[in-house]
Amino acid sequence: MSIYKSPTKSHSFFEEEMVLSASPCSLTRSSLEEMLDSLRRKDEDEDEKKDSPPALPSRPASKARLPPARRSLPNNFKVCNGGGVVDNGFNDNVESMRKETSTCFEYKARESSFGRKRVKMDIVESPYVAAISELDTDTVSYFIKMKLSVWCRQPRGQWELGSMQSTSGEEVYVLLSNGKVLNLATSEIVPANPNILDGVDNLIKLAYLNEPSVLHNLRFRYSQEMIYSKAGPILIALNPFKDLQIYGNNYVFTYRQQLVDSPHVYGMIDAAYNQMMSDEVNQSIVISGESGSGKTETAKIAIQYLASLGSGSSGTTNDVLQTNCILETFGNAKTSVNDNSTRFSRVVQVANGERSYHVLYQLCAGSSSSLKDRLSLRAAHEYKYLNQSDCITIGGIDDAINFHQLMEAFDAVRICKEDQELIFKVLAAILWLGNISFKVTDSENHIEVVGDEAVTSAALLMGCSSQDLMAALSTHKVQSDKDTVSKSLTLLQAIETRDAIAKFIYSSLFEWLVQQLNKSLEVNEKHTEKSISILDFYGFQSFQKNNFEQFCINYANERLQQHFNRHLFKLEQENA
Numbered sequence: 156m157s158i159y160k161s162p163t164k165s166h167s168f169f170e171e172e173m174v175l176s177a178s179p180c181s182l183t184r185s186s187l188e189e190m191l192d193s194l195r196r197k198d199e200d201e202d203e204k205k206d207s208p209p210a211l212p213s214r215p216a217s218k219a220r221l222p223p224a225r226r227s228l229p230n231n232f233k234v235c236n237g238g239g240v241v242d243n244g245f246n247d248n249v250e251s252m253r254k255e256t257s258t259c260f261e262y263k264a265r266e267s268s269f270g271r272k273r274v275k276m277d278i279v280e281s282p283y284v285a286a287i288s289e290l291d292t293d294t295v296s297y298f299i300k301m302k303l304s305v306w307c308r309q310p311r312g313q314w315e316l317g318s319m320q321s322t323s324g325e326e327v328y329v330l331l332s333n334g335k336v337l338n339l340a341t342s343e344i345v346p347a348n349p350n351i352l353d354g355v356d357n358l359i360k361l362a363y364l365n366e367p368s369v370l371h372n373l374r375f376r377y378s379q380e381m382i383y384s385k386a387g388p389i390l391i392a393l394n395p396f397k398d399l400q401i402y403g404n405n406y407v408f409t410y411r412q413q414l415v416d417s418p419h420v421y422g423m424i425d426a427a428y429n430q431m432m433s434d435e436v437n438q439s440i441v442i443s444g445e446s447g448s449g450k451t452e453t454a455k456i457a458i459q460y461l462a463s464l465g466s467g468s469s470g471t472t473n474d475v476l477q478t479n480c481i482l483e484t485f486g487n488a489k490t491s492v493n494d495n496s497t498r499f500s501r502v503v504q505v506a507n508g509e510r511s512y513h514v515l516y517q518l519c520a521g522s523s524s525s526l527k528d529r530l531s532l533r534a535a536h537e538y539k540y541l542n543q544s545d546c547i548t549i550g551g552i553d554d555a556i557n558f559h560q561l562m563e564a565f566d567a568v569r570i571c572k573e574d575q576e577l578i579f580k581v582l583a584a585i586l587w588l589g590n591i592s593f594k595v596t597d598s599e600n601h602i603e604v605v606g607d608e609a610v611t612s613a614a615l616l617m618g619c620s621s622q623d624l625m626a627a628l629s630t631h632k633v634q635s636d637k638d639t640v641s642k643s644l645t646l647l648q649a650i651e652t653r654d655a656i657a658k659f660i661y662s663s664l665f666e667w668l669v670q671q672l673n674k675s676l677e678v679n680e681k682h683t684e685k686s687i688s689i690l691d692f693y694g695f696q697s698f699q700k701n702n703f704e705q706f707c708i709n710y711a712n713e714r715l716q717q718h719f720n721r722h723l724f725k726l727e728q729e730n731a
């Protein structure tokens with residue numbers, strides 16, 4: 156199993172490996188850039204017009220029509236009485252359900268339609284799929300006659316269940332179960348599924364595949380603690396925010412033996428594994444969803460399953476899990492929505508209610524007094540990079556204990572004590588860098604560095620002289636024809652330089668760590684040609700005020716989603 160792709164290897168994005176990533180900026184920069192480049196190259200190969208995304212593949216005219224809304228129903232079909240159930244509050248949950256949903260896409264390199272080897276996928280289309288626009292006059296009359304339920308779009312976007320009573324032109328009268336009658340345009344209603352289909356495990360089994368029906372089905376399953384559902388080849392996972400006791404050895408065994416086929420991460424990984432072994436084709440699992448929806452947990456569950464299949468050696472399994480612990484400590488941080496969020500670079504800037512990367516707090520809380528002396532370390536709240544936010548601790552989390560677990564994980568993956576000490580030195584240097592301040596010396600805002608403990612500590616930890624560090628933070632060199640001239644920086648330039656150095660050091664450390672972890676995992680591994688790769692990365696976020704972090708995160712998410720949509724849906728349409 157490959158966890159990170161080799162930075163030197165050139166990849167075709169979905170045909171080969173993908174990255175499992177809890178990534179701050181350095182890894183992000185290399186892997187993400189590589190990923191995006193790869194996407195871009197692929198796009199360019201595929202698109203004749205390089206600058207614009209390709210048009211939707213045109214479908215043959217004979218296949219352009221969707222199946223009609225009214226069709227023969229399953230044998231066990233039951234008509235829902237009258238107005239059915241008014242699903243009050245249903246859509247209050249829609250937003251939260253969106254947040255709680257993450258999806259796993261399994262790419263089967265040979266069967267799927269990605270890249271050159273495009274072969275029709277094994278997706279069974281529901282014979283009943285309907286579109287809103289298909290509620291034409293005939294369909295409306297049929298629904299009224301049969302007292303079939305419909306979903307009505309409410310002014311705030313929520314959906315309520317009702318039954319159509321009568322029609323007048325483009326409008327219908329719908330009776331809700333609370334006795335209220337609504338007068339709505341037909342475009343505001345969509346057909347509801349019969350009750351018999353409530354809770355189907357694969358959305359393609361729904362008679363009517365529209366937004367409220369999908370959400371209703373997922374909510375129905377969620378209310379019965381069935382957090383996994385399928386949508387064709389996609390596994391949908393809803394975050395339960397509690398331990399459902401549906402993982403562990405017994406479940407691994409059950410899915411390995413294929414004793415059950417209900418949707419589960421284990422089932423999906425098992426299928427990928429079997430496919431890899433039987434067809435000798437690399438597999439990729441992409442986990443996508445909003446921040447806090449459960450991607451990282453899902454990735455961990457997937458890795459646990461793979462680790463248990465792997466070599467059967469408990470050593471390898473433990474190494475993989477310890478690797479995860481290290482990556483999360485360095486790559487995850489508390490945000491307003493998730494105490495353990497996979498984040499982009501936030502070393503120098505943290506909003507209130509959020510934290511920087513866990514490891515910075517753990518180092519301050521958990522290091523021994525001798526280590527503290529060697530690093531001139533203080534408490535977390537004494538460092539500006541940490542105390543700019545009002546959040547230093549996380550309820551229920553003990554940073555000191557976690558620091559000891561981190562050191563155990565370092566030992567487990569054979570990162571030697573000398574290297575551990577260097578890692579801590581680099582982290583302490585970053586914290587001290589943030590405390591370096593500047594004094595404005597003239598009317599043009601030029602500065603000089605305040606030569607205090609912050610400078611001496613940072614320089615000592617970085618292995619340079621205080622003078623060199625101060626010069627680097629207060630001047631920049633300009634090359635003239637013959638000479639190099641040193642120019643003073645303004646306050647803003649100096650702050651940006653200091654922060655850029657801190658970010659660069661952190662990202663370099665992360666990148667180095669990833670290399671060490673990959674080396675460490677290779678030690679016990681027999682090399683096979685094939686791999687299953689899992690991509691988990693920072694989830695989409697939208698705040699009232701979004702900054703550069705959100706821009707980068709959301710761009711990466713949208714690019715990935717676009718790629719996925721184009722390949723899975725549009726090209727499938729072409730093949731249909």
Ligand SMILES: Nc1ncnc2c1ncn2[C@@H]1O[C@H](COP(=O)(O)OP(=O)(O)OP(=O)(O)O)[C@@H](O)[C@H]1O
Binds near residue numbers: 395397399447451494
């Ligand atoms: N399957 C699950 N079972 C129990 N709890 C879960 C599960 N999935 C997620 N959670 C809970 O939700 C929290 C957030 O999940 P997670 O960190 O995986 O989100 P994420 O999608 O990776 O977020 P981000 O994009 O911010 O990194 C977890 O810390 C855990 O408490």
